[in-house]
Amino acid sequence: MIAWIWVIAGAGFLFAVRGRHAFLPRESVSPELSGVWREMLDLFLTVALSLTIFNALLLWDRTAAAVRGADFLVLWCFAFLAGRYQKKDGVFHLTAAVIALAVLEAKDLALQLSLAGAVVGGLFLFLTAFAGLRYAVRFSKIPETVRGWPLLCLLAFCIMTILGGILSYIF
């Protein structure tokens, strides 16, 4: 049984720090919400594509046993190909493969896609809040010792305090 709130917290922080839209190009530019939205849409489509092909291969008797035996490898291959097509990095397609494997615990494809959509939606909320707070923090006087990693962890703490309560009603 996967604890989805933990997955959203961990993957959200990872994307916030290492994702394509992790850092603002210039200090004065406001956060690019559409960039976050596109990134999460790409993630959902990659996961959905991997799951759809995976489930299609399971329907075919000749491939079902092999696909079931190498589920993570197969999902990673599809996520990798989709990620390469979109010129994404390793964090993106490994995360997509891991999320696709995790949602396989749901029974059918519709439930798996719904679960993937809910997880990616949670990630989108986390990243949006993170980008907004990071932008707002630029205008406050933060001590030098708290800047960098400590500030990022503190922002994630603030977001998860609120988001954790909201997500606990969904998952």
Added chain:
Amino acid sequence: MKMPDSVFSRMLLAWLPFMAYAGSGVSAWRLAAAVAGLYWLSLLFFWPLRRFFPEAGARQVFPFWLALWGQLLWGAAGLAPFWVLSVYLLFPSGVLNARKTTAIPKKQPGYFFGHLIAGAGFFVFAGALSSACALDPARGFVVTPAWIFLMMFVAVYLWNRPSVRSPRKDFGAAKKEASS
């Protein structure tokens, strides 16, 4: 502004996939051992062979190598393969860019062993941080992701804490006081 590719930054990011195992009953020390083991194995595999890969070829092979190991341990030991993401984040990107000779300093004998020791450092770091996060400060306390981030904040703050003020700053402050 971009995060430096320091060992500490990599270790902190590499610990994040451990969150996916919350409530699964998997020991954090076992996970950390798996990550450190594959990290060392990857170093021993890619370090001598890095020059035989075509330009940027090692970067493409490395995720496949991780997925393969994730699948093998998923089948053999039942360990869900979220941990391969930790190895990916922990692995120094300079080793995979070895065709560009500037990425790896040639005349540094400790460079390779420094990366090997980073694996042991991650094992201790991940195990200790996971143990600290599992502490129950009060009865009935439920560990949440927010609590984990607070623990990470404390750990990172203590790591970055300046032990003494630099003499340059003290000199600047004294100068300011004198002028006022």
